[in-house]
Amino acid sequence: MDRNEILNLTALELAQRIREQKVTSEEAVRAVFENIDEHEYKIHAYLDFWKEESLEKAREIDEMIANRAFQEGSSDLPLLGVPVAIKDNLLLSGKKMTCGSKMLQDFVAPYSATCVEKLEKAGAIIIGKTNMDEFGMGASTEHSFFGATLNPKDPTRVPGGSSGGSAAAVAYGGAFAALGTDTGGSIRQPATFCGLVGLRPTYGSVSRHGLTAFASSMDVAGPITRGTRDAAALFNIVIGPDEKDQTSVSAPKVDLEKMESYDLSGKRIAIPKQLISDGTEENREAMSRAVEFCRENKALVEEIDMPILDYAVAIYYILSSAEASADLSRYDGIRYGYRASGAEDITELYRKTRTEGFGKEVKRRILLGNYVLSSEHFNDCYRQAERARNMLKKAFDEVFTKYDLILCPTAPGEAPLLGEIDKDPLSTYIADLCTVPASLAGLPAVSLPLSSSEKALPVGIQFIGPRFGEQEILGASRFLEKGGQK
Amino acid sequence: MDRSSEKELERIARLSGLTLSAEEKDILFSDLARIVPYMERVSELDTSGADAVSDEISDNEALFREDTEKAPSLASEILEQAPQAKDGMFNVPRIV
Numbered sequence: 001m002d003r004n005e006i007l008n009l010t011a012l013e014l015a016q017r018i019r020e021q022k023v024t025s026e027e028a029v030r031a032v033f034e035n036i037d038e039h040e041y042k043i044h045a046y047l048d049f050w051k052e053e054s055l056e057k058a059r060e061i062d063e064m065i066a067n068r069a070f071q072e073g074s075s076d077l078p079l080l081g082v083p084v085a086i087k088d089n090l091l092l093s094g095k096k097m098t099c100g101s102k103m104l105q106d107f108v109a110p111y112s113a114t115c116v117e118k119l120e121k122a123g124a125i126i127i128g129k130t131n132m133d134e135f136g137m138g139a140s141t142e143h144s145f146f147g148a149t150l151n152p153k154d155p156t157r158v159p160g161g162s163s164g165g166s167a168a169a170v171a172y173g174g175a176f177a178a179l180g181t182d183t184g185g186s187i188r189q190p191a192t193f194c195g196l197v198g199l200r201p202t203y204g205s206v207s208r209h210g211l212t213a214f215a216s217s218m219d220v221a222g223p224i225t226r227g228t229r230d231a232a233a234l235f236n237i238v239i240g241p242d243e244k245d246q247t248s249v250s251a252p253k254v255d256l257e258k259m260e261s262y263d264l265s266g267k268r269i270a271i272p273k274q275l276i277s278d279g280t281e282e283n284r285e286a287m288s289r290a291v292e293f294c295r296e297n298k299a300l301v302e303e304i305d306m307p308i309l310d311y312a313v314a315i316y317y318i319l320s321s322a323e324a325s326a327d328l329s330r331y332d333g334i335r336y337g338y339r340a341s342g343a344e345d346i347t348e349l350y351r352k353t354r355t356e357g358f359g360k361e362v363k364r365r366i367l368l369g370n371y372v373l374s375s376e377h378f379n380d381c382y383r384q385a386e387r388a389r390n391m392l393k394k395a396f397d398e399v400f401t402k403y404d405l406i407l408c409p410t411a412p413g414e415a416p417l418l419g420e421i422d423k424d425p426l427s428t429y430i431a432d433l434c435t436v437p438a439s440l441a442g443l444p445a446v447s448l449p450l451s452s453s454e455k456a457l458p459v460g461i462q463f464i465g466p467r468f469g470e471q472e473i474l475g476a477s478r479f480l481e482k483g484g485q486k
Numbered sequence: 487m488d489r490s491s492e493k494e495l496e497r498i499a500r501l502s503g504l505t506l507s508a509e510e511k512d513i514l515f516s517d518l519a520r521i522v523p524y525m526e527r528v529s530e531l532d533t534s535g536a537d538a539v540s541d542e543i544s545d546n547e548a549l550f551r552e553d554t555e556k557a558p559s560l561a562s563e564i565l566e567q568a569p570q571a572k573d574g575m576f577n578v579p580r581i582v
Contacts, residue, residue, distance in 0.1 A: 110563035243551075314525045325502065332503070334576055339569030346579050355505045363504055364514060367495070368521065370502045380529045386538035388531050426520045 003031045011082050011176040011230045015123070018081040021065060025058035025081025028176070029125060032083045035173040044149050045159075045168035047088050048096055049128025054083060057125045078233050080123030085175035087166050088129040089136060090116050090221065091210040099212050100132040100144035100162075103331050103338045103357035113210020114245070115179065115221045115238040122237040127175060130165030134359045135328065136183055136214040138162050139428055140421045141190070143361045148418065153195055153457055157415040160190030166224045167194040177225045177234055181211055183218045184316055185410075185435025188447035191224045192460025193415035195449045197477065198224050199231045202467050203442035205251035207242030215323035216247075218439045228478040231446065232256055235470060254471050262475030265298040270403040274309035275434050280413035286450040286459045287409055293480065294407070301407070304399065308392045309437055315392065316436035317429055318372050318385035324362075325369025331357060364425065393441045400466040405476055409434050410447040410460030438464045446477045 001023045009017065017023045033051050040046060061081045064070060070077060086092065089099045091109035098104045112120075120126060133143040141149040141164025151159040152172035159168040163180025167190035170178050180187040182200040191198025199222045206221050213219060223234035232254040242248045276287060294301050333339035333353030340352035358366070372381035399406065412431050421428050438445040444465050449458035461480075465473040495515055499506050506514065561574070570577035 107567060110560050110567065308531075311528055311531060314528050317521070318525050318528065329503075333569060334578055336564070336567040337569070343579060346581050349579055350503045351505050354503045358504070360510075360513075363502075363506075363510070364517060366502045366504065367498050367514060368518065368525075370498050371494075371518070371522065372525065374498065374501070381526060383538050384528045384531065384533060385525075387533035387536040388528050390538070391531070391533060391536045394536075425517050426524060429521070429524075 001027070003034060006031045007035065007173045009176070010226050011079060011084070012233050014176055015079050015082050018061075019065065019070070024062045025125065026055060026062055028081065029054050029058040029083050029127065032127065032174060032176070039152065039172045039174065042150065042155060043152055043168050043172055044147060045130055045165045045172070045174055046085070046128045047098060047100070047131050047146055047165065050095075051127075054125050054127040061123070061125070077123035078237065079119070079177075082124050082176050083127045084119060084124040085128050085130050085166055085169045085178040086116055086119070086126055087132055087163050087178070087180050089132060089181055089212040089214075090179060091212075092116050092126060092129070095129065097129065097212070098146070099136070100134045100146060101357065101359065101362070102145045104336075105145065105338070107337055109210075111210065113221070114207035114242045116210060118238050118240070119179065119234075128169075130163070130169050130178060132165055133162035134362050135212065135324070136162040136181060136186055136219075137324065137361045137365050139185070139189060139432065140416065141165060141168075142418065142422060143359060145359055150418070151193060151415050153193075154415070157417055157457070158193070158421065160193035160411075160415060162186040162190075163224060164190045167191050167196055167198070170194070170196055170224055170226065177223060177230050179221055179234070179238070180224045181219060181221045182439065183215050184320060184432050184439045187222050187224060188435050188445060188460070188462060189411050189432075192410040192447045192449055192458060195451070195458040196224055196226060197228050197231045197446065197448050198222070199235055199446045199470070199474070200438060200444060201235055201239065201470065202251060202444045204247050204249045205239045205444075205468070205470075207240070207245040207248040209242055209244035213327040215320035216327060217323060218320060218442075228259070228446070228448065228474055228481050229256060231477075232259055232470075232474045235474075251468050252471070254474055258471065259475045259478050262479050263297070264294055264476060264479050267294075267299040267405060267476070268403040269294055269299050269301045269405045269407050270304045270399055271301065271407050272306040272309055273303050274306055275408040275437075278412050278433070279409055280459075282456065283409050283411075283413050283459050286461060289450065290407060290461045290480065297479070302403075304403075306395050306399070308388065308395050309433075311388055312392065312437045312440060313430055313433055315385045315388045316432065316440055317368065318381050319389060319440070321365045321369035322373050322382055323369070325366045325373065328358075328362065328366060333357075361425075389440050392437065396437070396441045396443060396466075404465075404472060406464040408462050408464070410462045411435070414457040414459050434462065443467060444470050444473055446473045448477050448481060
């Protein structure tokens, strides 16, 4: 197979070809690194990668396959020999993990995140760490201490964020799949802007051990891939309870065969009207095409009213900032990370370290978080938002007693131009309207790209399901991806 | 947050362990002056029937796990990441 043929494969297709010895893992790793050589200097998707080490691992795998050291047809190693990238807020033992921050620019991981370990056990070759908004706070990957990532579909635009590096790497063929993390939309929105599939799994289904905390009650790791089948495969690999994360639970795997035979016929789909009021013409057009498609395939599609969603962005920014201010209090220059020099006493050391180590957006969120947690505002803001979050959860529970799926856009439009987002932080926060509801309610959501023509930038639609409803939302996503039942 | 509460921003910054330059103060103040009222809209909501997550936690019984022996800790690897460490301990400026 030549380089282009290899690079056009999905992660699962590549794994199968490697197993069948139609292509070697070494060839796949080389193809990916040739692409990295070609694109990385302008796109800047990666913060770190390791070519020789990856090639070495690939050769070991190829040798084991040649020696029939793996059982034919075994499903134990679904990503055997496949080059994969991970976001730089996930720990990989012995490698740097910066979270896109000066605070952690020299930090080396003493252990691996559970989800990363699981990927490696599934045979994947982790080839590098991808760029991100500092500590996951941002929607453009422009808030990285190490410089912005550009969108491979149009380098005058942002790739989205905060998992913008993961999305850009997969989009330009610098990896066959990637792990991102999603607190308020950080997997789904960049996947959409880069023309990929992004899955935010049900909260708790993927262990957060080794995922650097931003807002612990919403952080979750998940896949960014070229298609729904790959997303399902990566989901099946990374899920599972973990004694190192007390919020992790056992979640059902997605049956890929069932996913293939999914049919929208008879499905009940709700569209909350609060999530479709804004948005560009391209977006509205994409949504109406999706609705039309669902109806043609005999699904019942209805607009519903969820008034609580008008408050979703406010609730999200109160709670996520409050949690961030607590989660990031650990960066004090004592135990790890950056330490400012020249401090006379311990209080000055804390203050100088944090002032010099954190970027603008992180400071903004910490201040906002400590504002809503301060005694004067605790009841009116923080506690009120907590109660409102429960109301929102219940509103979703109610919807899922009558409907199988929720359909909505992923973002208000296509990827913004570079520099556009930073001008107005409040508008940027409001643009998260379609992604934060699933985050607050702990629900699974998958975004998939739609575009009206080859030239047009992708815009995304999203299926949200009930807790552990990955089979349902990925089935619907796959059905749409295939263009209906074949 | 209104202009008169500029002092409050300084207090929050102090509580956050951050020192803001005059320029940062200006920018953050004007950002927060728009963001905070937007967030405070949640106070309009009637949440009288709803519990807060922390209410539920305090209502629940504490969860226990078995007190079993675990594999050795990563103490030395973790200390390697410290900005300054000495004799198996973190090195910090004088406190008292």
